[in-house]
Amino acid sequence: MQVQSNPGSTIAMAFDECIANPAEYDYTKASANRTVRWLCRCKEEMQKLNAKSDTINKAQLLFGINQGSTYEDLRIENMQRIVELDLDGYAIGGLAVGESAEDMYRIIDCVEPYMPQNKPRYLMGVGTPLNIIEAVSRGIDLFDCVMPSRNARHGHLFTWEGKRNILNAKYTKDALPVDTECDCPTCRNYSRAYIHHLFKAQEMLAMRLAVMHNLYFYNKLMLKIRNALDEGRFDELKERLSPVIDKRI
Ligand SMILES: [Zn+2]
Structure with missing residues (x-):
């Protein structure tokens, strides 16, 4: 104590x-x-x-x-x-x-x-x-x-479409941001391909950008939940997010 x-x-x-x-x-x-x-x-x-x-x-x-x-x-x-x-x-x-x-x-x-x-x-x-x-x-x-930061350090990024493993080869030339709906500093400034490259090159900046995005995502999730509760539409939010939010994409 x-x-x-x-x-x-x-x-x-x-x-x-x-x-x-x-x-x-x-x-x-x-x-x-x-x-x-x-x-x-x-x-x-x-x-x-x-x-x-x-x-x-x-x-x-x-x-x-x-x-x-x-x-x-x-x-x-x-x-x-x-x-x-x-x-x-x-x-x-x-x-x-x-x-x-x-x-x-x-x-x-x-x-x-x-x-x-x-x-x-x-x-x-x-x-x-x-x-x-x-x-x-x-x-x-x-x-x-610890999940948002720990998963980020392993290249697992949460998005509003599901979980993205940025190490997958399909992101090598993907010019889109990690999450097209996200306005975090990572998504506003860098592409999936660039972050994929940073992870492959074992550059520390990869983890930093990934952690920034995931923490931003979790904060946004809690904000959406609070707003939905205040406005009496939590069940609708739950119904919309539940099928996609933990899905691997
Ligand atoms: Zn983001």
């Missing part, structure tokens, strides 16, 4: 055990209980830290993390216990660790009714554009993920 208090971040996450998947029921139960005990200690420590005169952000928020692997009863019991602690927000952790997307959606569906309506809900470490759309439709507000 001290390490998280030092830089004065808006949100601090409680300490939790993120177990491997698949996990034994008994181990998962003991681990989820341990995570609750740690959370109680984190909450006490945060109150002490936020009260200190030299703390940078004295209003730092504490989010608890729901665990329980893919066991619905453990997930629900754990969520009920952490909600009792009246935290600033609630995260679902321990997903996107090798289970199927269907299992992940099933667990979100089972714990969501036990999450407070008026607190932020954060799905940790997720995910593909389609995972994000599916999770938002189930009530999730916040995400974090």
Whole structure:
């Protein structure tokens, strides 16, 4: 907690055990209980830290993390216990660790009714554009993920038509931008052929341009989702994007 208090971040996450998947029921139960005990200690420590005169952000928020692997009863019991602690927000952790997307959606569906309506809900470490759309439709507000930057470094670029592997030979002489709809600095200034060439030449600029595009794409995706929610047309956006957004093109 001290390490998280030092830089004065808006949100601090409680300490939790993120177990491997698949996990034994008994181990998962003991681990989820341990995570609750740690959370109680984190909450006490945060109150002490936020009260200190030299703390940078004295209003730092504490989010608890729901665990329980893919066991619905453990997930629900754990969520009920952490909600009792009246935290600033609630995260679902321990997903996107090798289970199927269907299992992940099933667990979100089972714990969501036990999450407070008026607190932020954060799905940790997720995910593909389609995972994000599916999770938002189930009530999730916040995400974090290495995917846009890590995939970019391997030449996998997200577009509004699907995922493009810029290393494919078909891009050798393709003068179009990565995404014809995108107005990021990469797409405004460089062609698919040029970025393909940079990756083949193992030039660092390839990764830089690719990461810039993918981060821009994810920000644009979240913007589209927020606007659609505000305007009451999220279902229409989901229906339009779902069939194409994770497709390989
Ligand atoms: Zn772009």
